[in-house]
Amino acid sequence: xxxxxxxxxxxxxxxxxxxxxxxxxxxxxxxxxxxxxxxxxxxxxxxxxxxxxxxxxxxxxxxxxxxxxxxxxxxxxxxxxxxxxxxxxxxxxxxxxxxxxxxxxxxxxxxxxxxxxxxxxxxxxxxxxxxxxxxxxxxxxxxxxxxxxxxxxxxxxx
Amino acid sequence: xxxxxxxxxxxxxxxxxxxxxxxxxxxxxxxxxxxxxxxxxxxxxxxxxxxxxxxxxxxxxxxxxxxxxxxxxxxxxxxxxxxxxxxxxxxxxxxxxxxxxxxxxxxxxxxxxxxxxxxxxxxxxxxxxxxxxxxxxxxxxxxxxxxxxxxxxxxxxxxxxxxxxxxxxxxxxxxxxxxxxxxxxxxxxxxxxxxxxxxxxxxxxxxxxxxxxxxxxxxxxxxxxxxxxxxxxxxxxxxxxxxxxxxxxxxxxxxxxxxxxxxxxxxxxxxxxxxxxxxxxxxxxxxxxxxxxxxxxxxxxxxxxxxxxxxxxxxxxxxxxxxxxxxxxxxxxxxxxxxxxxxxxxxxxxxxxxxxxxxxxxxxxxxxxxxxxxxxxxxxxxxxxx
Numbered sequence: 001x002x003x004x005x006x007x008x009x010x011x012x013x014x015x016x017x018x019x020x021x022x023x024x025x026x027x028x029x030x031x032x033x034x035x036x037x038x039x040x041x042x043x044x045x046x047x048x049x050x051x052x053x054x055x056x057x058x059x060x061x062x063x064x065x066x067x068x069x070x071x072x073x074x075x076x077x078x079x080x081x082x083x084x085x086x087x088x089x090x091x092x093x094x095x096x097x098x099x100x101x102x103x104x105x106x107x108x109x110x111x112x113x114x115x116x117x118x119x120x121x122x123x124x125x126x127x128x129x130x131x132x133x134x135x136x137x138x139x140x141x142x143x144x145x146x147x148x149x150x151x152x153x154x155x156x157x158x
Numbered sequence: 159x160x161x162x163x164x165x166x167x168x169x170x171x172x173x174x175x176x177x178x179x180x181x182x183x184x185x186x187x188x189x190x191x192x193x194x195x196x197x198x199x200x201x202x203x204x205x206x207x208x209x210x211x212x213x214x215x216x217x218x219x220x221x222x223x224x225x226x227x228x229x230x231x232x233x234x235x236x237x238x239x240x241x242x243x244x245x246x247x248x249x250x251x252x253x254x255x256x257x258x259x260x261x262x263x264x265x266x267x268x269x270x271x272x273x274x275x276x277x278x279x280x281x282x283x284x285x286x287x288x289x290x291x292x293x294x295x296x297x298x299x300x301x302x303x304x305x306x307x308x309x310x311x312x313x314x315x316x317x318x319x320x321x322x323x324x325x326x327x328x329x330x331x332x333x334x335x336x337x338x339x340x341x342x343x344x345x346x347x348x349x350x351x352x353x354x355x356x357x358x359x360x361x362x363x364x365x366x367x368x369x370x371x372x373x374x375x376x377x378x379x380x381x382x383x384x385x386x387x388x389x390x391x392x393x394x395x396x397x398x399x400x401x402x403x404x405x406x407x408x409x410x411x412x413x414x415x416x417x418x419x420x421x422x423x424x425x426x427x428x429x430x431x432x433x434x435x436x437x438x439x440x441x442x443x444x445x446x447x448x449x450x451x452x453x454x455x456x457x458x459x460x461x462x463x464x465x466x467x468x469x470x471x472x473x474x475x476x477x478x479x480x481x482x483x484x485x486x487x488x489x490x491x492x493x494x495x496x497x498x499x500x501x502x503x504x505x506x507x508x509x510x511x512x513x514x515x516x517x518x519x520x521x522x523x524x525x526x527x528x529x530x531x532x533x534x535x536x537x538x539x540x541x542x543x544x
Contacts, residue, residue, distance in 0.1 A: 027477035060504035105388035108514040131214040
């Protein structure tokens with residue numbers, strides 16, 4: 001199925017929640033979704049017979065300076081097609097519905113995004129830091145991140 | 159420790175023994191974790207109740223570093239250090255993503271050499287995976303055989319680019335330089351010699367009665383669960399999913415060659431058990447050899463530096479490129495702004511994703527089986543922690 005057809009299905013199902021789409025002249029066609037709706041869209045893309053996006057390839061946080069975004073790369077093992085979904089949230093209130101219940105693989109990806117970007121995944125069963133120490137302060141992949149001078153009495157910048 | 163009484167055990171004198179769950183830390187310094195990984199294991203006697211992995215001991219801020227480069231090409235040596243036993247594959251994955259972003263077409267010769275390197279690397283990586291897995295299972299000999307032959311592959315790499323492990327060989331748009339004249343002949347020799355070892359070790363290890371007893375019906379990963387956890391590579395194919403990116407989402411010229419995708423069939427037990435995952439790796443090496451031999455025989459001429467850009471400044475946008483690495487789907491998500499520096503790079507490491515399923519497949523197993531399950535996932539901590 002082409003990106004255009006996937007977009008049309010989502011548009012007819014969710015209407016207003018589909019904010020924007022860029023389907024041509026980009027390496028990966030993407031559809032921008034309203035943040036609050038991402039879990040419903042995710043559930044729909046997985047369960048709909050025409051789409052069957054059962055494989056979440058990657059979930060990446062991005063800091064767009066002023067707002068944070070998440071990119072979901074989806075793939076369907078049955079139909080062998082793919083699509084990219086994107087959402088954006090303000091940096092001050094980075095609340096995103098968790099898609100962990102849809103794709104289990106999102107569990108660690110979301111923990112990583114929380115760890116490095118400071119998203120708050122609403123409904124995540126186990127939102128802990130994963131790569132950094134549990135008592136680390138701040139979220140290093142944010143563009144305005146300042147490396148702390150000391151961590152537990154140890155000098156950080158070398 | 160929790161104070162729950164799991165089940166009452168009566169002694170011969172009629173007394174009731176107190177039993178309770180116990181928490182054992184496996185790692186971070188433990189040979190079977192293949193690196194610095196800590197597993198917090200909750201045990202009921204010898205039976206595993208819960209496994210909680212603690213990562214990050216080898217976190218080197220790869221993604222943060224990438225945002226502070228002065229060029230896209232500079233990322234490649236960093237990429238090498240992610241999965242340090244399959245550095246060629248990492249480079250390949252990164253350049254596939256970058257070339258997708260930059261819309262670069264590389265010459266056919268570059269494709270062929272990349273395929274040869276990627277497949278040699280796959281063999282080298284599987285040799286470590288199976289060799290160390292054998293050690294975990296108590297078989298020491300295959301490890302020695304496999305490391306001897308892995309060394310021959312490393313010599314081929316050393317001959318090509320001067321480095322044994324971290325190559326910086328595959329560049330965006332091409333290669334750092336062409337293969338040396340004697341490479342073709344030496345690779346042919348290697349392929350012929352290596353088949354003997356493969357057959358020998360296959361008989362020695364995979365069909366050994368003790369090995370089968372240890373691995374069959376252990377750590378079963380069902381098909382649906384594997385897809386839901388986005389497992390990839392031998393992990394996914396061991397569970398009976400006929401999926402290989404080289405064939406199903408072609409990123410280079412693999413469709414020019416004849417080879418088969420190996421799938422676990424549950425020959426010794428259930429589909430998706432530890433034995434299946436191991437045999438998928440074993441048989442994939444034969445397929446890699448087939449690909450290498452065909453690629454070597456039909457290697458086209460050309461300039462490998464022809465498409466290498468002098469200066470890389472992509473159009474703002476993003477791209478996700480993925481390749482089939484030895485451990486599975488290795489992807490790079492690159493976000494570019496109008497600059498020579500990458501704005502954001504996310505590495506989708508297969509070992510990281512595959513490891514996340516460990517709790518599901520270890521529940522109810524014996525503690526000793528947990529070692530088998532860990533070995534069969536084939537993690538490289540450099541890639542898990544990045």
